[in-house]
Amino acid sequence: MSDINHDTPLLRVNGLSKFYGNRLGCSNVSFELYPGEVLAIVGESGSGKTTLLNCLATRLQPSVGAVEYRMRDGQFRDLYRMSEAERRFLMRTDWGFVHQNPSDGLRMTVSAGANVGERLMAVGERHYGKIRETATDWLGRVEISADRIDDQPRAFSGGMRQRLQIARNLVTAPRLIFMDEPTGGLDVSVQARLLDLLRGLVADLGLAAIVVTHDLAVARLLSHRMMVMKDGHIIEAGLTDRVLDDPQAPYTQLLVSSILQV
Template sequence: MSTPLMEARGLQLRFGRVAALDDVAIDIHPGEVVAIVGESGSGKTTLLRVLSGLMRPDAGAVTYRGEDVLAMPEAARRRLMRTEWGFVHQNPRDGLRLGVTAGGNIGERLMAVGARHYGNIRAEATEWLKRVEIDPARMDDIPGKFSGGMQQRLQIARVLVTRPKLVFMDEPTGGLDVSVQARLLDLIRALVADLGLAVLIVTHDIAAARLLAHRILVMRQGQVVEEGLTDRVLDDPQHAYTQLLVSSVLAA
């Protein structure tokens, strides 16, 4: 297997008496989609925030392409997030500039990596609106005029336009209608495959994890209780908690 793009070992983080992360380790390889699943409060979103540099652990190590993420200056981490990383928030309003047009939201990300030619930026924004199934005629509309599903697709376009190597996704289909969720998952799967992205996705949706992920980590009370290839974990769960998660989905 290829050298991991990102590695983390021994991650510890406590909030008072609660262990949000308890000796967590994870590898993410180029082009791989890894899903983190678990109930609310399991530590999955905390892990995502630590790995993406938004939160510091009490102990442990995170490396990206051999570099110590936790030792990086804040400016270097911000530069990574603009270029080689991307973050798709559960609420698209957290990932969009609401006072900026749809095309401007995409164009800003391109300008952050050095694009300056207005015509080229607008052409690229047009192409990406098409890719995420938004009518390019809406380019000059602000995100507030879009539905929740359209806002999420616009956020994805904004993040992926610079073709990052690693994308963090926090419950990207949360809060959307079931039919909108299904379309969005199909779109994410197609874009990830087309661009060869590495993705770390947090979700409580076992069906979404099965559709998108090559590997899966199951978290409970700050610990990874089971991990492995997605089909293996979901079809033949070994840990009692994973068995409970899978059986609750089948019973639903």
């Protein structure tokens, strides 16, 4: 893509905190994400990683802090100073969001082809033949047979639904994808195939991605960099291999050793 500048961040996060009354969701998070970079946010249930993801993806209003995104014209915009309509447009076009439960990210009562085609229509495509052709191509890319294009997602297995959700998100060539436990709830063999598929697509398309997971194997396979969260705080951050092979924080050491002992 012509607008990619790998020396300039795509996302800048500064002092982001979210409180639910007196309860802390996440506290004072700051980082930059660059084009083509995959960041994993890891931690146990209740660590604050999903709260952070939802604040970054404008699904949840932070209490304090700023999230700035570099638009296609090269200008940074504070996401929470945009209008609701502007943010919705970003979510339909430049961003994708892959839910843990694919039914949250799909329309279950329309066909697989229509699920993919809706995103194309959101970016202005109106030619039915082209929409169907592109949808067929994307179903192939996520290993769904073309003869299933008119089937509804509820006729699909969990793994197929998740692959369809990925196709729906990636068809508009977004620059940033958010993923919330993308392999959660799937059988181990299905998880492995899905991770291989995701890794290939993210690399081929040069996507930036933020992946929330409690699974360190998912983080190692997909991400360049990772942040470890505990009780709403980032307690360690760095290159994924460095954090996993030489963890510094006692909590990270505990996480890594517990995985090794399983």
